[in-house]
Amino acid sequence: MPRKKRKYEPKAKGCYECSQRRIHCDRAEPQCRKCIAKGMSCSGMGIRHRFHEGMAARGRFAGKPIDAVYEQTRHKPRPKTRINALGEGDMTVTGSPPLRNTARGFLDSPPVLQLSISEHIACEMVAFDGPHNGWRSIVLPIALEDELVMNAVLTVASFHFHLYYQQDISRHLSLGNCEADEASTQLYGAVVHGLRQRQNLQSYDQQDQLSILLTILLLLVVAMVTGSPDFPIMFKALQSALAAIERSCIGQGELADFISRQFQKLRIYAAPFISEADGFQVLSSQHWSVEVLSCLNYCQSWQPQHASAVSVITDLVHQAHDIYINQARDLLSADARPMFAIPDTVARIDRFKHTMELFPEDSPGEQVLIWASFLAASDCMLDEHKTFFKELFQRYHRRSGFNNILGALHLLQKIWNRSVEDRWTSFLPQERLFVM
Numbered sequence: 001m002p003r004k005k006r007k008y009e010p011k012a013k014g015c016y017e018c019s020q021r022r023i024h025c026d027r028a029e030p031q032c033r034k035c036i037a038k039g040m041s042c043s044g045m046g047i048r049h050r051f052h053e054g055m056a057a058r059g060r061f062a063g064k065p066i067d068a069v070y071e072q073t074r075h076k077p078r079p080k081t082r083i084n085a086l087g088e089g090d091m092t093v094t095g096s097p098p099l100r101n102t103a104r105g106f107l108d109s110p111p112v113l114q115l116s117i118s119e120h121i122a123c124e125m126v127a128f129d130g131p132h133n134g135w136r137s138i139v140l141p142i143a144l145e146d147e148l149v150m151n152a153v154l155t156v157a158s159f160h161f162h163l164y165y166q167q168d169i170s171r172h173l174s175l176g177n178c179e180a181d182e183a184s185t186q187l188y189g190a191v192v193h194g195l196r197q198r199q200n201l202q203s204y205d206q207q208d209q210l211s212i213l214l215t216i217l218l219l220l221v222v223a224m225v226t227g228s229p230d231f232p233i234m235f236k237a238l239q240s241a242l243a244a245i246e247r248s249c250i251g252q253g254e255l256a257d258f259i260s261r262q263f264q265k266l267r268i269y270a271a272p273f274i275s276e277a278d279g280f281q282v283l284s285s286q287h288w289s290v291e292v293l294s295c296l297n298y299c300q301s302w303q304p305q306h307a308s309a310v311s312v313i314t315d316l317v318h319q320a321h322d323i324y325i326n327q328a329r330d331l332l333s334a335d336a337r338p339m340f341a342i343p344d345t346v347a348r349i350d351r352f353k354h355t356m357e358l359f360p361e362d363s364p365g366e367q368v369l370i371w372a373s374f375l376a377a378s379d380c381m382l383d384e385h386k387t388f389f390k391e392l393f394q395r396y397h398r399r400s401g402f403n404n405i406l407g408a409l410h411l412l413q414k415i416w417n418r419s420v421e422d423r424w425t426s427f428l429p430q431e432r433l434f435v436m
Helices: 016-021 033-038 066-073 103-108 110-124 139-145 147-164 166-172 177-197 206-226 231-246 254-274 276-283 288-292 294-302 304-332 342-357 366-378 383-400 403-416
Strands: 082-087 090-094
Touching: 016 033, 110 139, 110 147, 110 383, 139 147, 139 206, 147 177, 147 206, 177 206, 206 231, 206 254, 206 403, 231 254, 254 276, 254 288, 254 294, 276 304, 288 294, 288 304, 294 304, 304 342, 304 366, 342 366, 342 383, 366 383, 366 403, 383 403
Parallel strands: none
Antiparallel strands: 082 090
16 A cells, blocks of 8 residues: 655744754754753854854855845844933933844854944944945954954954843843953954054055054944943054054055044044034134044045935034034133124034934934034923933934934933033043944
8 A cells, every 4th residue: 555645744844953953853942952951052043054264054045144144134124222310310221122032142143243233233333324334344364264253343343242232141141241242352352462563653554554453433433332440541542553553554445445534533533522622623623624524525425315414414413513613712812711603503513413303213324413403402491401412312222222312311410500601612521432
């Protein structure tokens, strides 16, 4: 008697580790029991692609680079968080996004960390995302060939991941904050150690010099992601490195141009947070606008359809500049006591608020307004203006998850509570915080 044919049932896909061992996976989440029994790290059910030297090794994206996979899988919106003000400067984050099944694989897989910086961080560093985004198209390929740059990339992504998903990692994977932070801190320490070994810049060739500069730039991104007080140290290290290299010329090419644009922008944005004197001197310079808007104009050259957004952003940056200069110019007075003109101050903030309202929420380019928004918020005197900027910075944090934005909210509370005789421009360097 012929055997009955059994109805075909497609085999359910298990975790990557079980498929490599050619055994049946029980598909338990967040880690399967067979991996746990073997003491192995299970990547869970979510990861369907594996990368080797930046190329997918299996699945429908086999042979494609990380960026190509990113472009085809970035359709999911970012989960949102909510920030609640509990008191004066006392802020907590609630509504944390759900932990992905891939969390453990994310922690253990450098290529996935690279994908994370491509998807969640690179887009926050430019006005308009696209193929021209050097944080993705230049930094990541170099990281695949340079260990120091790779460690810096992994440091940025690891800190961002731990901060963004910290509550859920601790709850679902039994990872305490200490353990999560320790892994990121070790990566950070390895990068700093690597930079110390390369202090004599002039003994390296031009490509190695550019890699060192790129690594310092990435550590400045770490300072933004974490809200770290290491920002002034890293910025001065970048200035010193550039000063040493310029004697032999930074060179030309895609990477050199990228670093040059980033430094021009950072030099302007960082000055008010280094010292009040630096802020006034740099923002009073003749070419400050050309330098601070160099990256914005570069993005517009690739995406001219955003010309109207660029016009609004440029206007807001100039308004923020005037607000800062108006407050800091009292440095030049003999008694260094500001002469407040409350109606003028209120009118300036009203104008900034009105211009911001012309810029719809979640519009392309919104993320480059953080610096301008912070300077304007610092000058607030009316409660309605303070409420507007609190909500605006909560929105900024929901978008990026960067801790420097939470730090900005704390600093704003201190500025708003200061004595009316004190210049708020003198408060900015005290927290050693970089708001951009």
